Amino acid sequence: KPRWGDKTPQHALCLPQIHALFPEAQFIHLVRDGRDVAESLSRVIIGKKSILASARRWRQAVLACEAFKQTIPPSQFLEVWYEALVARPEQEMARVFAFLGVRQEGVALSRRLPETRLKETYVNTRGSHHRSLLNPITEAKVGVFKARFSQRELEIFESIAGDMLAQYGYPRVTQSTDAVRWHEHLRFFILDYGVRYLRKAVNPLRYRDTARQVRETAQRRIRKLVRSMRPT
Numbered sequence: 001k002p003r004w005g006d007k008t009p010q011h012a013l014c015l016p017q018i019h020a021l022f023p024e025a026q027f028i029h030l031v032r033d034g035r036d037v038a039e040s041l042s043r044v045i046i047g048k049k050s051i052l053a054s055a056r057r058w059r060q061a062v063l064a065c066e067a068f069k070q071t072i073p074p075s076q077f078l079e080v081w082y083e084a085l086v087a088r089p090e091q092e093m094a095r096v097f098a099f100l101g102v103r104q105e106g107v108a109l110s111r112r113l114p115e116t117r118l119k120e121t122y123v124n125t126r127g128s129h130h131r132s133l134l135n136p137i138t139e140a141k142v143g144v145f146k147a148r149f150s151q152r153e154l155e156i157f158e159s160i161a162g163d164m165l166a167q168y169g170y171p172r173v174t175q176s177t178d179a180v181r182w183h184e185h186l187r188f189f190i191l192d193y194g195v196r197y198l199r200k201a202v203n204p205l206r207y208r209d210t211a212r213q214v215r216e217t218a219q220r221r222i223r224k225l226v227r228s229m230r231p232t
Contacts, residue, residue, distance in 0.1 A: 003100065012061040015068040025076070026100060029065045032082035033170045034058035034161050035145035035154065042148070050188035051153040052180060055160040062164050081168075086139050146173070156180055 011018060012029075019025060038054035041047060048054070069077050078099040085092045097104045132141070145154070155176040158165065162172055180188075 003102065009061065012064050015064065016071070019068075019072065027068070027072070027077050028096065028099070029069070029077070029079045030082055030085070031062070031079055031168050033143070033145070034062070034165060035149070035157055035170075036082075036141065036143065038157060039145045039148045040141075048192040050191045051149060051156050052160070052184070052188045053192050055157040059161040059164050062168070066167075083139075083142050086137050086142065089137050156184070 015027065019027075034055065037058050038051055041054050041057075042049050048057070069079075078096065080092055080096065094104060149157070151174065155174045155178060158172050158174050159177050159179065162177075165172060
């Protein structure tokens with residue numbers, strides 16, 4: 001392909017460095033309601049799980065994107081809202097194609113994701129939080145935070161990241177601005193640094209990944225050994 005891309009959420013925190021390495025790169029910021037992001041993060045094996053950590057992480061990421069956006073031309077930075085993308089995939093992807101300067105002719109836009117062997121294999125080996133990859137594009141994951149978090153959890157999220165929610169057009173669902181209390185800090189610390197590692201330790205995917213890494217390392221070393229034994 002003449003174009004390639006990378007989708008790594010953590011890269012939001014090092015965009016200036018990436019731009020320095022690839023000065024002609026184009027950046028697409030996929031914006032999503034931070035509370036729905038927190039719901040998604042709560043189901044992922046790795047990373048912190050508390051609503052406090054998720055609020056801080058989301059706010060830090062979008063602030064970094066906002067700051068970076070001011071440093072490059074509009075032709076290199078595009079914002080796409082997740083909620084619009086799943087509601088109107090054809091229309092939003094047309095914006096993306098236009099931004100990238102890619103001809104859209106012959107490109108089929110559909111709510112159903114491409115069927116590939118890799119897709120199903122990835123879901124089966126990487127965990128249930130990737131299960132949505134097997135389904136058509138849907139709006140079912142918009143606003144899922146309302147059924148996932150308690151009123152107090154939403155108050156905590158909005159007390160930390162409410163300013164950025166408002167900036168991106170997401171209405172608050174609470175009015176409280178109470179700071180996080182000491183016992184809540186303690187509970188979140190245990191969740192993020194205790195329960196988190198316990199869940200990883202007992203998760204079967206961890207051992208499956210370790211076995212895969214050992215197998216691949218052994219295969220590479222065997223191939224290297226075989227090559228070294230061949231006559232030159």
